[in-house]
Amino acid sequence: MFKLGYIFLPLFLIFLSSCATINPAQNKKESLIYYEMGRNIIYHKDIKALPQAFAYLEHAKKLDPSNPRIYYMTGMAYRLRGEKEKAKNYFLQAIEKDKEFGDAYNALGISYAENNEFEKAIQCFTRLINNPSYPHPDLAYYNRASVYMKLKDWKKAEEDLEDAIVFSNEGNKDYLWSLSSLYISKKDYWKALIMMNKITAKFSMTDDIKYYKGWCYIQLSLKERAKNILSSIDKKSPFYKRACELLKNK
DSSP states (O other), X not given: OHHHXXXXXXXXXXXXXXXXXXXXXXXXXXXHHHHHHHHHHHHTTOGGGHHHHHHHHHHHHHHOTTOHHHHHHHXXXXXXXXXXXXXXXXXHHHHHHOTXXXXXXXXXXXXXXXXXXXXXXXXXXXXXXXXXXXXOHHHHHHHHHHHHHHXXXXXXXXXXXXXXXXXXXXXXXXXXXXXXXXXXXXXOHHHHHHHHHHHHHHSOOOHHHHHHHHHHHHHTTOHHXXXXXXXXXXXXXXXXXXXXXXXXXX
């Protein structure tokens, strides 16, 4: 009896030791599976399946509580459900786990901007802009420009939008369109037209662009150009009636 107990104890300790070394890696692998299942639901914005996404992410967090992406994705789930304060808290927790987590800073900056905490939002986006390892500087510039536009700081907004366009190699329609809109707000119609020409060169001539180009031509007293482009708007387009009004009053 005594000898059997003596032999069993070392074997038991070896078993515990092997569990301690193997389980963390196994937990991380299993956690990643649950994380991906939750992320897939959130990525596809499947509102009906959100409760399942929360369950997956909660299980992932129990298995690997140090993974910042789990907290970030939980924040995105709350954001999708409209619970912005909870979302913000999870973004903060993600940053606590990883001080250089760019996606969490971006999401946190958006949360601050939506809550009119503009200075905090600017700090988040500026941190990303100043981080050479962040892979999406164009997005950080664009989001900071959006905050400056809310603050009516047109000069800084313009500079940031120009940088966003440069870093995206003029490949993002939203950036080009936002700068066009800013120029229109500043009554700089020629620059607005130039930006809209860049949009149509890279993407397509849509009815909304036709309308705003026509509107700019009218402001520049180029009535014939305005007439030509406004007349080409599809009659089924929501911009058709507005175009007719412009042509009538030009």
